[in-house]
Amino acid sequence: MPSRVLFSFLIGVIVFFLGSSTAVADQKITFMPHWIHQAQFAGIMAAKEKGFFKQYGLDVEILQGGPGKNSFTYLAKGKTTFCSGWLSEAITKRESGIPLVNFCQLMQHSSLMLVAKKSSGIQTLSDLSSRKVGVWAGEFYVPLRALIAKYDLDVKLIHNYTTVTILLEDAVDAVAAMWYNEYHLIINSGFDPSELTTFHMKNLGVDYPEDGIYALEKTADNNMMVYAFIEACLRGWLYAFENEEETLDIVMKYADAANTGTNRAHQRWMLKRMKDLILPDDKAHLYGKLAEEDYKKVGRALQKMYIIKRLPDFNDFFGGLR
Numbered sequence: 110m111p112s113r114v115l116f117s118f119l120i121g122v123i124v125f126f127l128g129s130s131t132a133v134a135d136q137k138i139t140f141m142p143h144w145i146h147q148a149q150f151a152g153i154m155a156a157k158e159k160g161f162f163k164q165y166g167l168d169v170e171i172l173q174g175g176p177g178k179n180s181f182t183y184l185a186k187g188k189t190t191f192c193s194g195w196l197s198e199a200i201t202k203r204e205s206g207i208p209l210v211n212f213c214q215l216m217q218h219s220s221l222m223l224v225a226k227k228s229s230g231i232q233t234l235s236d237l238s239s240r241k242v243g244v245w246a247g248e249f250y251v252p253l254r255a256l257i258a259k260y261d262l263d264v265k266l267i268h269n270y271t272t273v274t275i276l277l278e279d280a281v282d283a284v285a286a287m288w289y290n291e292y293h294l295i296i297n298s299g300f301d302p303s304e305l306t307t308f309h310m311k312n313l314g315v316d317y318p319e320d321g322i323y324a325l326e327k328t329a330d331n332n333m334m335v336y337a338f339i340e341a342c343l344r345g346w347l348y349a350f351e352n353e354e355e356t357l358d359i360v361m362k363y364a365d366a367a368n369t370g371t372n373r374a375h376q377r378w379m380l381k382r383m384k385d386l387i388l389p390d391d392k393a394h395l396y397g398k399l400a401e402e403d404y405k406k407v408g409r410a411l412q413k414m415y416i417i418k419r420l421p422d423f424n425d426f427f428g429g430l431r
Contacts (some may be wrong), residue, residue, distance in 0.1 A: 136334055141189035143180040146363040147371060148379035149320070150193065151291065151356050152215075152387075154346025158359045165337035173367055187343060190328060191198075191338060194285045195319045196399070198248040199406050203426055204417040208326040210428040212341045214399035215346070216320040216386045219310040223254050224276065224295055225283035231306050234260050234313070240282035243269035249285055254313045255410045273298070275417070283308075289382035293375055317407045319386075321399065329428055339429065343397050350384045353377070401429045 119416055142150045153171060156162055162169040172189060176178055180192035181199065185207045196214070203209055223242065225231040231240065242264045249264075257264060269275050269284060273291050276284040277298055286292045288309070298303060310316060322342060329335055349356040357373055359381065364371050387396070394400060401423050408420035 118330065135166045135168060137168045137170070138187075138190035138334070138338065139167065139170045139172055141178070141180045141183045141192040142174040143192065143194045143320075145368045145369050146171075146173065147290075147369065148357070148360045148376040148383060149412075151349045151360050151383065152346030154345070154359050154363055155341055155349040155352075155356055156341045159345065159348060161348075162343050165341055167334070167337060167341065169338070169341075171363070175367075180211065181207065182343055184323060184325060186296075187325075191322055191324050193320050193322055195248045196233055196321055196404070197251045197317055197411060198272045199321065199323055200404075200411055200426070201248075201407055202418055203421045204419060210326055211321045211323055211384070211399055211426055212329075212335055212429045213322040213397045213399070214318060214403075214429070215322065217319050217394035217400075217403075218318060218386055219252060219316045219387050220288040220319060220382065220386055221249065221310045221317075222255075222286055222292060223283045223308040224273075224286045224292060225306045226276070226300070227304055227306050229279075229280060229282050234262065234308060237283060238263045239265075241265045241267050241280075243267045243275040243281040243284035245285060249414070251410060252310045252315045252405075253285060254414055255317075256310065256313060259314055261308075274374040278382040283396075286411055289379045289386070293378045294411070297375065301352070309408050315410070317410065318399070318403050335428075339397070346387060349380065350388070353380060356380060356397055398431060399429065401427075 131281070142153070142155060157169055157171060164181050180189070181202050183189045184192045185202070199209060199211060231237060244250060244266050246268060253266070256262070267275070267281050273286065273295050275281050275282055276295065286295065292307070295305065322339065324335060357376055360376050361373055364376065403421070404423050404426065408417070411417045412420060
């Protein structure tokens with residue numbers, strides 16, 4: 110579908126989602142991203158800097174996320190009005206008793222992957238058996254555990270932190286990476302893609318969508334405020350994808366203020382990959398919508414791993430576009 114036609118269609122979807130564009134009274138609200146300021150959250154930054162939030166009467170402060178700051182914990186404690194986070198973790202939090210609601214599913218596919226050096230002899234998944242694999246803690250374990258079980262892999266998981274140095278220095282044979290982030294860092298460290306073996310969760314039967322936008326049930330009582338916030342965010346993402354260089358200016362402003370140490374080239378890669386994940390070229394996923402089958406797929410995986418006992422009802426969990 111041509112870009113112009115596609116974006117016209119998506120704007121129509123947003124209007125349908127909101128029902129109307131009536132502005133709400135001026136309200137101060139906060140948004141907590143689940144990681145540091147980077148192009149992963151470019152749409153929200155663009156919505157603020159281009160005045161989309163203000164058009165709906167919202168005074169939005171974007172908080173700083175990152176190591177040691179769990180966005181769902183901030184949400185549960187009332188320290189933020191909205192937050193972003195992974196679907197798998199959100200389902201776990203909801204089942205544990207935190208009354209959170211997904212109002213917008215941004216990423217429609219998994220961006221998680223495993224990366225190995227071809228020089229290590231790893232060419233296929235079976236080559237990972239008896240090898241060491243670096244992985245972050247928390248929700249990142251869910252798809253990897255599902256992958257290991259699905260393909261009966263005998264791997265040793267090594268806890269990693271926030272860098273890919275563990276692979277570059279051969280401390281592990283493969284490492285978990287996000288397609289929009291760490292994979293590009295590995296390439297920038299001096300590797301040509303042809304020198305790497307990659308395994309994308311999306312293509313291996315463990316395609317668990319990741320980033321979504323959440324609020325507590327009580328926040329949903331103010332439905333016009335919620336819908337206004339979500340519409341502005343969705344508009345922000347469309348603007349970001351259509352105005353790449355201006356958006357990168359915005360992203361770098363936030364990233365530099367937070368001393369993230371990133372660079373424009375890396376953020377450009379990230380923004381392009383976010384477009385691939387948020388606006389996939391398939392007809393099965395609608396912009397901003399959480400597909401019920403995706404929800405159930407992730408829920409079944411969590412149940413199989415005994416992380417949750419019962420999958421919350423989809424209609425209670427998802428409060429966005431139907």
